[in-house]
Amino acid sequence: MLQLNGCAAGSSSLRLAKDIAENNRGARVLVACVELTIVAFRGPEEDYLHTLVGQASFGDGAGAVIVGADAGVHYPAERPLFEMVSASQTVVPGTDxxxxxxxxxxxxxxxxxxxxxxxxxxxxxxxxxxxxxGQLGVGVEWNDLFWTVHPGLRAILDHIDKALRLEPGKLAASRTVLREYGNMLGATIIFVLDEQRRRMEEDGEGGEWGVMMGFGPGFTIETMVLHATSNLRKK
Structure with missing residues (x-):
């Protein structure tokens, strides 16, 4: 159970599921991420007027993912989508x-x-x-990747676009989810993964290597390198 991980909860839970699956032969891990911000809804109180901003900014959402290792070995009918190649967590000093x-x-x-x-x-x-x-020894250009980034704020996506000099549309999956569902805290990244899957399966969007990023209290950055399986890549 992961609690109070904020917007990083979805990425954190997938990182944890990856570790469990890889260290337990044949295991399949169900990740269920549920965010019910409505339970925090309340009227303004003298010392907590700022909570109204948060209540207006976040929405409810839930998503689930099944994570495993050795795909197809134990369960031949499986159809894996994304391979989680590596995962790391970075806490930026002085930003708590x-x-x-x-x-x-x-x-x-x-x-x-x-x-x-x-x-x-x-x-x-x-x-x-x-x-x-760098740790994987993989040389890539940022614009060659597909991107699944937690869209906490539109301004964050805009600044990432600018900082990495990304081509228009690279963060389209994140922007689509933010526009249609809002920020659902940790569950949002699962919506973004599903939107990216749809774009690759249905729209033919390319990309072999990709990255998933989540942001949360700390200030914490979750980074996961993804590899699209042949089930997603156009032949």
Whole structure:
């Protein structure tokens, strides 16, 4: 059970499921990510007026993924979609105040310092990506990747686009989910993965290597290198 991981919960749970599956022969791990922000809805209180902003910014959502290793060996009927090649977690020093979640006498509470959060995310993304692909010995151009990024704020996506000099449409899966569903905290990344799957299966969007990124309290950046299976790549 992972709680109070905020927007990074979905990425964190997939990282944990990867470890469990790879260390337990034949295991299949069900990841269920449920975010019910409605349970935190309440009227304004004198010391917690800022919670109204959070209640208006986040929505409810739920998603599930089955994670396993040695696909097709134990269960021949399986049809794997994305291979999670490597996963890492980075906590940016001196940023624990930028994004917080806690339980208070008024219920679930948290702070988002947007003016600090947006540049912190954009400034550290390239370093996380370079470390992840460098450890694998894989040389890639950022525009050759497919992208599944947690769309916490539109401004974060805009700044990542600019920082990595991405071509238009590279973050389309994230932008589509944010536009249609909003920020559903940890569950959002599963929606983005599904949207990226749809784009590759139905629209023929290409890409062999990709990356998944989640952001959460800390300030924490979850980075996962993905590899599209032949079930997704156009032949």
């Amino acid at each position: 105040h930028v994004l917080t979640m806690r339980i208070t006498e008024a219920g679930l509470d948290g702070h988002i310092l947007r003016r600090e959060l947006v540049p912190v995310a954009a400034e550290n993304v390239e370093r996380c990506l370079s470390d992840a692909f």
